[in-house]
Each structure stands twice: as structure tokens, then as C-alpha cells.
Amino acid sequence: MSKYHLLDSLNKDGFVVIPNILTSTELDTLRKASAETIDLARSGKWPFVRTLFKQFPPWNVEPGANPAAEGIWGVQFMMHPSLPNSQIFIKSYLSSAVINIVKELLQCTDDELVLELYNLLVRPDRDFELTWHRDDIPATATDEEEMERLQQPAWSAQWNLALYDDQSLIVVPGSHVKARTEQERNAGKYGKVDGEIRVQQKAGDVVFYNNNILHRGAYRADSERMTLHGSMGHAGGSTLRARNVLQHGIGKWVNQIDLSGLEGMEKTRAEAMRERLVKMGAENGEVGFSLDG
Numbered sequence: 234m235s236k237y238h239l240l241d242s243l244n245k246d247g248f249v250v251i252p253n254i255l256t257s258t259e260l261d262t263l264r265k266a267s268a269e270t271i272d273l274a275r276s277g278k279w280p281f282v283r284t285l286f287k288q289f290p291p292w293n294v295e296p297g298a299n300p301a302a303e304g305i306w307g308v309q310f311m312m313h314p315s316l317p318n319s320q321i322f323i324k325s326y327l328s329s330a331v332i333n334i335v336k337e338l339l340q341c342t343d344d345e346l347v348l349e350l351y352n353l354l355v356r357p358d359r360d361f362e363l364t365w366h367r368d369d370i371p372a373t374a375t376d377e378e379e380m381e382r383l384q385q386p387a388w389s390a391q392w393n394l395a396l397y398d399d400q401s402l403i404v405v406p407g408s409h410v411k412a413r414t415e416q417e418r419n420a421g422k423y424g425k426v427d428g429e430i431r432v433q434q435k436a437g438d439v440v441f442y443n444n445n446i447l448h449r450g451a452y453r454a455d456s457e458r459m460t461l462h463g464s465m466g467h468a469g470g471s472t473l474r475a476r477n478v479l480q481h482g483i484g485k486w487v488n489q490i491d492l493s494g495l496e497g498m499e500k501t502r503a504e505a506m507r508e509r510l511v512k513m514g515a516e517n518g519e520v521g522f523s524l525d526g
């Protein structure tokens with residue numbers, strides 16, 4: 234698919250699947266690194282997990298308790314300096330294979346990219362479904378409020394990079410530009426909606442999607458899932474988003490992400506992306522997070 238068709242598809246449908254962006258060596262390396270990371274998380278030795286049966290943060294993690302005791306469906310912060318395999322995930326997040334697609338979809342250059350989040354969505358310990366939602370617009374929004382938000386330009390790209398075949402993500406194509414229909418409003422948490430489809434990914438495929446497309450997830454405990462879930466910003470976006478990324482995610486350790494494994498322009502670009510996040514987050518008022526320590 235040519236690059237221009239990628240953006241056309243994203244604009245038209247709200248998502249676009251790009252097949253097979255990993256070499257078989259990269260796939261093997263990422264699977265091994267992910268399996269080790271998941272073992273660490275399930276054994277309660279990694280505090281940043283998405284816990285069952287909770288859809289949104291804050292996740293149910295009691296200080297001092299085993300964070301994975303009730304089961305997990307995701308592991309957070311793949312670029313965290315304390316995560317044993319972070320080097321492998323940093324290379325994946327900042328690879329030209331991913332970044333070239335992001336630049337095409339955001340219509341921007343290296344100099345406008347902003348580092349954001351990289352997490353891992355995993356097979357849940359028990360079957361679990363997410364309810365219909367848009368990531369940045371609450372279900373309580375009126376039609377007018379939805380349209381007002383949906384008409385704003387996308388200042389970030391979000392993707393799922395599947396390391397095993399994955400059909401957990403359910404979307405309503407085209408819903409990223411329309412207020413919910415009566416049926417969609419009345420569908421309840423998991424009700425069937427006209428036009429909904431399961432996004433079909435083979436191992437190594439990546440799907441980029443507008444995070445305000447109407448979507449949900451349906452996960453089975455008997456089906457392997459290791460899907461890297463990333464987002465990357467555009468410096469033209471609001472400082473609010475940068476602050477959110479920092480406050481709720483990575484503000485405490487963003488400056489310690491170890492970029493030494495990258496080389497040449499990938500390294501220079503990555504350092505600038507990180508600086509842009511910190512600078513944007515700090516602009517316009519109270520930051521409310523610690524950048525050291």
C-alpha cells in the first residue's frame with residue numbers, strides 16, 4: 234500500500250492495517266522480550282500493570298500488595314529504565330519502520346515528533362471485555378460535543394503492533410468523524426452495533442487508529458496476546474496532552490530512558506523527541522510532576 238493510501242484509509246475508516254512490518258528476527262526478539270516481561274509482571278515483580286477487571290487507569294494496585302494478584306491484561310511502560318528488556322522495546326518504538334509511518338500519518342517531519350507511551354497488551358488471566366468507548370471523549374458527551382471534538386485535527390498517532398495474531402480490537406469504521414447513532418448510544422457496554430468489525434492482524438502487522446474511533450476490546454484467556462500499544466505526538470498538539478503523558482505516565486523517569494542503544498540519526502531524533510515532550514509538558518503553567526528521580 235503506498236504511503237498516501239495509508240493516510241486516505243486512516244481518514245476514511247479511522248484505522249489502517251499495515252501488514253508485516255517486522256523481520257522474522259525482530260519478531261522473535263520482541264516475542265522473547267515480551268514473554269519475559271509478562272512473566273515478570275504476572276509474578277508480581279513489576280508494579281505497572283493493567284489489572285482485571287478495570288478498563289481505565291488508575292489500575293487497582295494497592296501499595297505493598299502483589300499488583301498482579303487478580304490478573305492482568307496489560308503491562309505498562311516498556312521504555313522504563315528499570316524494565317530489564319527496555320532496550321529492545323526502545324529500539325522498536327523509535328525504529329524508522331514505525332516512525333516513517335507516523336510521519337506519513339501526521340504529515341510531519343522528524344523535528345515535530347514527540348515521544349509518548351509504549352505499553353504491552355497481553356492475554357488476560359480470565360476472559361475480559363472493554364466497553365464501547367472513544368479514548369478522549371466521555372460517553373456522556375452530547376452529539377454537538379462529540380462533533381466539536383471529532384473535528385479537531387489528530388495531533389497524535391496510536392498503534393497496536395501484534396506479535397501474535399490478534400483480533401481483539403473491535404471498531405466501528407467511520408465512527409471517528411460522526412457523532413454516535415441512536416443505536417450506538419443505546420448499545421450498552423458490549424451490545425452489537427451496525428458495521429462493527431474485528432480488526433484482523435497477523436503476527437507482525439501493525440494497526441494505526443484514530444483513538445476517538447468508537448471501539449472496544451474482547452480478550453480471551455485461552456488466546457495468546459502480545460501486542461505493543463504505542464502513541465507518538467506532534468509538537469503542534471496541545472501542551473495538555475504532553476502534560477497528561479508526563480503526569481499519568483512517564484514524567485518521573487522520562488529523562489532516564491536509556492537511549493544509548495540507538496545510533497546516529499535515530500539517537501539524535503529520539504533525544505529531541507524526548508526533549509520536546511518535557512518542554513511541552515512544562516510550558517504554560519504548573520507542571521505538577523517530577524522530572525528528576
Ligand SMILES: O=C(O)CCC(=O)C(=O)O
Nearest residue numbers: 354363393401402449450
Ligand atoms: O486492546 C486494545 O487493542 C484496545 C485497548 C483500548 O481500547 C484502550 O486501552 O483504551
